Amino acid sequence: QQQVKQSPQSLIVQKGGISIINCAYENTAFDYFPWYQQFPGKGPALLIAIRPDVSEKKEGRFTISFNKSAKQFSLHIMDSQPGDSATYFCAASIRNTGFQKLVFGTGTRLLVSP
Amino acid sequence: DAGVIQSPRHEVTEMGQEVTLRCKPISGHDYLFWYRQTMMRGLELLIYFNNNVPIDDSGMPEDRFSAKMPNASFSTLKIQPSEPRDSAVYFCASSLQIPPNTGELFFGEGSRLTVL
Numbered sequence: 229q230q231q232v233k234q235s236p237q238s239l240i241v242q243k244g245g246i247s248i249i250n251c252a253y254e255n256t257a258f259d260y261f262p263w264y265q266q267f268p269g270k271g272p273a274l275l276i277a278i279r280p281d282v283s284e285k286k287e288g289r290f291t292i293s294f295n296k297s298a299k300q301f302s303l304h305i306m307d308s309q310p311g312d313s314a315t316y317f318c319a320a321s322i323r324n325t326g327f328q329k330l331v332f333g334t335g336t337r338l339l340v341s342p
Numbered sequence: 343d344a345g346v347i348q349s350p351r352h353e354v355t356e357m358g359q360e361v362t363l364r365c366k367p368i369s370g371h372d373y374l375f376w377y378r379q380t381m382m383r384g385l386e387l388l389i390y391f392n393n394n395v396p397i398d399d400s401g402m403p404e405d406r407f408s409a410k411m412p413n414a415s416f417s418t419l420k421i422q423p424s425e426p427r428d429s430a431v432y433f434c435a436s437s438l439q440i441p442p443n444t445g446e447l448f449f450g451e452g453s454r455l456t457v458l
Contacts, residue, residue, distance in 0.1 A: 260445070262446075264447075269451065269452075270451055270452075271346070271433050271435070271449025271450050271451050271452055272385070272433075272447075272449050273448075273449065274446045274447070317384070317385060321445070323445060329387065329390070329398075330387070330447065332384055332385040333384065334383075334384035335384050335385075
């Protein structure tokens with residue numbers, strides 16, 4: 229129940245296209261869903277996050293769509309650029325304990341071709 | 343701020359040797375986490391500390407792994423004896439108490455461990 233399932237494992241998108249990464253969870257107690265971006269040789273860094281009281285959150289070219297009933301959420305990268313090539317992790321946590329004990333998905337390696 | 347600082351960045355050792363990984367969290371952060379990243383299992387939480395006290399070490403794979411946080415600015419993850427299956431990238435991360443903060447995790451650049 230603590231798992232977050234992420235797909236696809238890897239993704240190749242043409243420059244200017246839309247990248248879509250999907251995640252699903254089982255534990256309905258999760259109440260915070262961040263996405264982390266990791267470039268080669270670096271640690272993951274927070275990209276965008278959403279709470280389950282909204283269905284969508286947009287920051288620039290990055291959008292999280294959240295479907296509470298289906299227990300699914302996804303990251304959309306509009307107008308994908310080569311600089312977006314990285315590994316993306318979805319995650320989930322329960323925020324009532326004063327901190328985030330994150331459960332991460334297995335990651336999606338995105339390659340945006342020029 | 344310099345961010346979370348980890349050392350060494352790369353470590354190659356032979357099976358049976360002791361390995362010590364080090365972490366300096368961001369000053370003022372209440373929480374410190376040790377994660378392990380592998381291709382097969384992704385990011386796994388090994389242990390976390392709150393105000394230097396270990397809270398949950400249920401992710402530590404075996405007794406060969408131990409972690410300490412002697413003060414607010416330093417933590418170590420030790421593997422003794424090391425085995426080839428311990429080869430992975432080990433990340434340290436720190437965060438502030440939530441609320442009032444977002445709970446964002448700040449990761450270091452990781453320590454890549456190779457056990458031959």
